[in-house]
Every structure is written in C-alpha cells, then in structure tokens.
Amino acid sequence: MSGRKLLLFIIAITAWASLIAQLVLSFGYSTTDTTETIVRFFSFFTVLTNTLVAIFASVQLVSKPNQQGFFANANTQTAITLYITIVGLVFNLVLRSLWKEGGLQALLNDLLHSVVPLLMIFYWWKYVDGKKATYKSIPFWLIYPAVYAIYTLLRGPFATWYPYPFINVIELGYPIVLRNSAILVLVFLFFSFFFVFLGKKKPV
Structure with a gap:
C-alpha cells in the first residue's frame, strides 16, 4: 500500500469510527425521539463535514x-480541506472551553475536531496539486456553509434547538447571531483565499 493510500485509509477509518461512536453516544444523551436525535446529529457542521x-x-x-472524478478534483479537495480546517479552528478556539465531558466523548471531540482536520490538512499538503485550485472557485466553496447556515437558522425556531451556542437565536437574539455569522463568513473567505494562495506556493 502506497503512503497516499495508507493515509487515506487512516483518515477514512478514523472519521467513520468516530462518527459511528458519536452517533451511538448521541442516542445515550438524547431526550428526544429517534428521528429527532438523528436529525440533530446531522445538524452539526462537524458531523456533516467529517x-x-x-x-x-x-x-x-x-x-x-x-x-x-469529483473527489479527484483539486478544487474539491481544497474545499473539503477548508471545511474541516474551519471545524477544527472553531472548536479549538471557541468551543473547547465550553465542553466539560470526559471519557469517550472527550476522545471523540479530539478525533473529530483535531485529529481528522490535521490528517486532512497533511493529506492536502502532501498529495493534492494545490496549483490547480483557483480563486474563481471560492464562491462555489461557500455554498455548502451558506446552505448549512440557512438551514440551521430556519429550523432552529421550529425545533427550539440550535447545534452551536454562537448561533442560538433563542439565547442571543438575531443581531448577535447575525454578527457571529458575518464573522464566520469572513473566516471562510480568509481561509479560502489562504488555501488557494498556499496551494500555488507548495511544491506538489
């Protein structure tokens, strides 16, 4: 098995195993019915991106x-790396201090928010031809987080539940949530341009 295939295997196993374990734990924590538990599980940007x-x-x-193919395209690979990088940054810089759980949940948090992002960044740096990533693709990269944000803000009032505290309209109100959303847009834009710029500078 080549080094690239081995790394892909490690990424796949780590991500799938962590997601399955997190889903099982979610059922243990949940106070809602099965359908709502599953919907909430897949309402996390972390889960969707992993x-x-x-x-x-x-x-x-x-x-x-x-x-x-779609997943072999450098723009697609760079976009996926961008998304999982944001997952890692937001959790470790904003949310980590809010999580008090230990044990398996703490391990899964680290796997989904730190290990998988770092593995994916390493894969991108070593094996993706970043020179083929283009600035004109950036608007398309932002469709996924934009759709996620719209879905979350539309569903939140009906479910009376939000996956992340910084977009909880019930607790914060729309002005603060919109401000937080604007900050996230800027973060996505900055790292989108950064990855394209970096990709054109790296040797692969």
Missing part, C-alpha cells in the same frame, strides 16, 4: 491512480 471527509477518503482509497 462525513464528507470520510466519503472523500473512502472514494479516493478505492479509486485507481490518476482516475478523474
């Missing part, structure tokens, strides 16, 4: 060398 990483790594793992 799932995207897991699918990407799995598809690339079984793909033939030089095979073309």
